[in-house]
Amino acid sequence: MLERKKVYVTRNLPGPGLSMLSKECDVSLHHGHRPPARKQMLKAIAGKNGIVCMLSDRIDKEAMDVAGPKLEVISSYSTGFEHIDVAEATRRGIYVTFTSDILAETTADLTFALMLACARNIVQGDEFVRQGKWKYGWAPDLMLGYDVYRTTLGILGMGRIGSAVARRAKGFDMKVIYYSRKRRMDLEAEIGIKYVEMDELLEQSDFISLHTSLNPKSFHIIDRSKFSKMKKTAFVINTARGQLINQEDLAIALKSGQIAGAGLDVFEIEPLPGPDPLTKMKNVVLLPHIGSATYNTRSRMSVIAAQNLLNVLNGIAPLYLVNPEVMNIRPLQSQTGN
Numbered sequence: 001m002l003e004r005k006k007v008y009v010t011r012n013l014p015g016p017g018l019s020m021l022s023k024e025c026d027v028s029l030h031h032g033h034r035p036p037a038r039k040q041m042l043k044a045i046a047g048k049n050g051i052v053c054m055l056s057d058r059i060d061k062e063a064m065d066v067a068g069p070k071l072e073v074i075s076s077y078s079t080g081f082e083h084i085d086v087a088e089a090t091r092r093g094i095y096v097t098f099t100s101d102i103l104a105e106t107t108a109d110l111t112f113a114l115m116l117a118c119a120r121n122i123v124q125g126d127e128f129v130r131q132g133k134w135k136y137g138w139a140p141d142l143m144l145g146y147d148v149y150r151t152t153l154g155i156l157g158m159g160r161i162g163s164a165v166a167r168r169a170k171g172f173d174m175k176v177i178y179y180s181r182k183r184r185m186d187l188e189a190e191i192g193i194k195y196v197e198m199d200e201l202l203e204q205s206d207f208i209s210l211h212t213s214l215n216p217k218s219f220h221i222i223d224r225s226k227f228s229k230m231k232k233t234a235f236v237i238n239t240a241r242g243q244l245i246n247q248e249d250l251a252i253a254l255k256s257g258q259i260a261g262a263g264l265d266v267f268e269i270e271p272l273p274g275p276d277p278l279t280k281m282k283n284v285v286l287l288p289h290i291g292s293a294t295y296n297t298r299s300r301m302s303v304i305a306a307q308n309l310l311n312v313l314n315g316i317a318p319l320y321l322v323n324p325e326v327m328n329i330r331p332l333q334s335q336t337g338n
């Protein structure tokens with residue numbers, strides 16, 4: 001009988017992913033809600049054939065050295081893969097897989113939730129009622145906010161999530177303008193969005209929503225100079241990556257009234273190290289990176305992460321591969337996924 005392959009999973013996964021893995025492999029699982037400490041993770045991955053990791057696990061050269069030559073696949077339970085040294089993995093013939101953009105719609109929902117929460121004082125209103133501060137019933141000037149419908153939404157990055165947000169915005173009768181690396185004529189015709197230059201987007205938008213990937217060019221793409229071009233009534237929404245915004249500049253812009261508010265699901269450092277000035281401000285809504293956190297989406301992500309890993313260990317192309325060049329270095333028996 002063939003020896004079962006050894007797999008390390010850095011966190012308990014919602015959905016059927018873990019049982020899919022356990023049927024075919026010997027699975028060691030890191031239990032609990034916290035990520036494994038670095039030392040603990042390194043110890044656990046030694047000699048493994050596959051790893052299922054999260055955004056919070058740094059899989060670099062050192063980790064690959066410790067894992068050793070048996071490591072065939074790093075399957076990330078995420079869309080982003082900036083926590084993995086992909087070039088190093090490719091050089092070693094290690095497949096790096098991800099859950100692709102199946103979380104686009106779910107993340108677009110949360111983007112809208114943040115827009116509405118910021119503009120309509122949802123969090124403050126909830127606190128107000130709970131804390132017994134609502135003493136006089138309806139009042140003409142209680143918790144006035146900003147309209148979302150028929151305003152202008154500027155989307156930075158028109159990929160799967162950006163376009164899912166744009167479609168929702170049309171339901172709110174919003175004018176959607178966008179700036180993206182690649183112009184999307186298809187979506188311009190289909191949903192009636194308009195391509196503009198970055199400055200125009202900053203100057204015209206009532207809501208600016210970030211959906212671009214993080215890379216050296218997009219790092220701190222929103223900084224002090226960009227805030228100074230925005231409307232004083234503008235809201236910035238970030239459900240992409242914290243490092244897209246210079247967070248110190250954002251805190252200044254929020255404090256000085258340079259912009260009206262912000263809705264953030266992601267931060268430069270996660271978890272947000274306290275005490276952070278943002279936590280003291282009323283014109284910002286803060287969430288703990290839950291863009292894809294629905295039962296349905298997280299469960300689908302577990303199936304994809306498991307299937308990606310099993311495919312590679314079984315010599316079949318994974319469903320979503322980050323580094324296709326690896327196929328030249330260590331080809332699989334079947335180069336097409338199922």
Ligand code: DGY
Pocket residue numbers: 055077078079080081103290291292293
């Ligand atoms: C990802 O998968 O990259 C997200 O940020 C987590 O939902």
